[in-house]
Amino acid sequence: MWNPPRSVISFFRKTLGIPVLVFWGKFWWMPKAPAKGKRYGLVYGKPIVTKHTENPTDEEVRAVHTQYVAEIERIFKEYKCEFGYEEDESLVIV
Known part of the structure; x- marks a missing residue:
């Protein structure tokens, strides 16, 4: 599985103030597409x-x-x- 370099993760965490999550999978950047009419959420x-x-x-x-x-x-x-x-x-x- 591909993981971005630590320096990239650290840059975004310091710049944005939050960790950046990268999903990677079957549908290019998402491991599983949401069902029609549904959405992914992150809290x-x-x-x-x-x-x-x-x-x-x-x-x-x-x-x-x-x-x-x-x-x-x-x-x-x-x-x-x-x-x-x-x-x-x-x-x-x-």
């Missing part, structure tokens, strides 16, 4: 601040993972109706 969550640790403990990893899952759940709850989910639908993370 960014809040950054999770971490400190670099050479050998993080299980507790440190669990703490960051808990923050990550909580942010995914918050994003889903906030935007689910905009992406075709019903208000009473819930997200299951396995």
Whole structure:
């Protein structure tokens, strides 16, 4: 799979202030075309601040993972109706 050079990714992240996602696949730049009348959507969550640790403990990893899952759940709850989910639908993370 092709990946852009790190310098390109860093340039866009520093210039735009957000990471740039590049999809590549069967339909040239998209891995799967959306169904007719549908659209792809992308939502960014809040950054999770971490400190670099050479050998993080299980507790440190669990703490960051808990923050990550909580942010995914918050994003889903906030935007689910905009992406075709019903208000009473819930997200299951396995």
